Amino acid sequence: MPVSSYLLPYDFSPLTILSFVLVLGFYGVALLKMPEQDRPGSGRIVTFTLGVMLCYAVMQTRFDYYSQYMFFVHRGQHLILHHLGPILIALSNPLPVMRFWHQKISPSVRYWLQPLGWIYRLLQQPVIASVLFVGLIYFWLWPPIHFDAMLSRQLYWIMNWSMLLDGLLFWWLIFDPRSPALTNALGYGKRILLLALVAIPQMILGAWIVFSRGMVYDVYEVCGRAWPMPPETDQLLGGLLTWIPPAMMSIIGILIVLRRAMHEDGKFSKRRSLAGGSA
Template sequence: FLFVGLIFFWLWPPIHFDAMLSRQLYWLMNWSMLLDGLLFWWLILDSRSPAFSNALGYGKRILLLALVAIPQMILGAWIVFSRGMVYDVYEVCGRAWPMPPETDQLLGGLLTWIPPAMMSIVGILIILRRAMHEDGGHSSRQSRQPITEGSAP
């Protein structure tokens, strides 16, 4: 909730307007998003095995990645397909590159939509690889144990 909530909070047009015009709010927005992202990905990419520690299980990590991707994609799509200007603050403070406002909004929406979805998919693939590698490691260790007399295969 914190990860997606902060994204929605800072991209809510009135809050974003104020953050873009206030140096203190701008830095707070950037630092809070950086720390929030680091904490989220630290949880997701935790190298400890859930089988041998109290780390979050692989299934829960995958579910989290899917759950954060959906609202981000919806937010990005809303920005892309909005008829009017969502962030009129850029008329006041300017744009990084000279481009029409519609193009700027389209690119901003696409950047809010596509990269987060791709990062969630990459994260899911990494977690699946870890889970399969761990599962394969346990089964191969079990199959290599010698069968002693009186033990079931």
């Protein structure tokens, strides 16, 4: 097979390609047009682009073919769509870009976009966000649902997009660059708590898949594998990918949030003492 066919989409989705082009396009235009002092540094730009391109790669290249016909590759795909990609995008702090475009929206359009803001704030309630984060993983891995999702093209796309969008929401909540001391962003303690809480059900699910004796996801058996691999090996690898990397990412997330909290600790108390002094 020629190399180019590995880079072409297996299941061409115009909507997906359009979304990725728009995201990168809006990001690029904002970079060029925004004032110098707001512009993110090159490290942040690379992180953002890498996160976006990783998500694109697992959805619109040959990788998608293997994700449809190998359970463990499918788990890798969701690891990128629900964890790694959104983590990189959130860490790159695209807030200045979003602010730039937000200012460009005319007030009347902004008025009509208000319901989106309400939905966003509802979904970013910490309890709802974490239940949604874990719930979606459990929902799509529920064996009968998983079976249908792998059989129906439509459900398959809904599954992948819901994972990506939910990943972006959750990790943005966790890595929101705005300080909770100055804005109403979620407090660092709560962020750490959420990260620890969502790790536990993921570990339980992953361990359950790893230690299951029978075939939990027979759809890969039914639909044929990309290459002849023993089903037990496929399931074991998939279970490990559900179990270990998400737990590791929670720990890394906790460390990043802790570091940020420690950095801000001094600033925050200084500001408070100043405020106290003037009172």
